[in-house]
Amino acid sequence: MIYALITLVVFLLMECVTWLTHKYVMHGFGWFLHEDHHEPGYPHVFEKNDAFFIVFAIPSMALFFLGTYTPQTYLFYIGLGILLYGIAYFLVHDVLIHQRFKWFKRTNNWYLKALRKAHKVHHKNMGKEDSQCFGMLFVPIKYFKEFL
Template identity: 45%
Template sequence: MLEIGLVILGFLGMEIFSWAFHKYLMHGVLWSIHKTHHQKQLGHFELNDLFSVFFGSIAIILIVFGSGDFDYRFWIGCGITLYGLVYFILHDILIHRRAIKWKRPADYYLDGITRAHRAHHQSNQRDDSVSFGLLLVPRRYFKQRKDKTRTYINNH
């Protein structure tokens, strides 16, 4: 039971950490890397993908060092890895349609986080963005739209 709690802690901790990291560092001193995500891309990859490599490396290190005794590091690393998988599916596949061009299912929650992410991308400037979270976004993005058409953030 403790293990499940540690996985949840790693997962939720990543949402909180990544919100702050995104708002204060990626839209701050690391903007030169992150701005590639706010610009139209010609290829499949962007410099901003280095952040995924960085976070993935932290998860791998925790899992490797915690795997001997399956201690807290292992389980927190699993939570971070699970967050990375959810991030990839929601952000890269369903919102940006980067890796796989799946049709996004009609879903109240997915529509809300997509609207929040679209609001974040309305600006390609460092200081004009809103809504920095992935899973936890302001409630106003979940209000029902009168227009039922779907839009994707397809800047790639």
Template identity: 50%
Template sequence: MILFFTILITAVLMEGVAWGMHKYVMHGFFWNLHEDHHVRDNHDSFLERNDSFFVFFAVISITAFALWSIFGWQISLGIGIGVFIYGVVYFVIHDLFIHQRIKIWRKTKNPYLLALRRAHKIHHKHLGKHDGECFGMLWVPMKYYKGQY
């Protein structure tokens, strides 16, 4: 039971971690890696420098799995799985649904997904490092449901 709750809590808390990383690291001292994600029509390849951020979260997940493997700590296993689950959800939502890196999930009438896409578009309207908004991925402020943007 503790494993299930550790996975759940970790996956939920990852939204806050991702928000903080995006606002203070990606739009902060590692803007040079994230900037190409905000430049329109500047994608010469399938990958961007921005994609290197997945390594940070992968290292956290792999480290947690290693600690579980070495010491048998169930909480480490739960953290590793929770971070991994968030990463998969992030990839599906951000890369497949929002940015259409693979053209498979183009149309939806789901209000949550439409609000999520709208919030992300507002984030990308700011092409620079500053004045951004909507740094999270899965939590969407209510104003994006109402079509105020």
């Protein structure tokens, strides 16, 4: 039970890590990697922005390894929380919002519609500065109101 709780807490904390990384790294010194993501109609299958996947995958893999081959089993479940958040991020951001894969084109769910709206507001500003809505799974309440 404690390991499930560790995994859940890490999953939830990853939203904070993602928000901070998005605002201060991707829209800061890492803009050179994130910039193509804000270009409309970017024609390639992969973006430079996809490199951030590695930034989050490396600690997760290291924690899986350490949690498997050392007595600190809880590290495995921290890595699992990061992995599960990464999967959720991929499904929400790349599949649902940007539709890089055409799996959920016609969703009518109020929560998913609010997520899409908040992300569209984020992309409304094409530049590095003055963006808003840096989170992924938790967005301001105002975006949910019109869909409830």
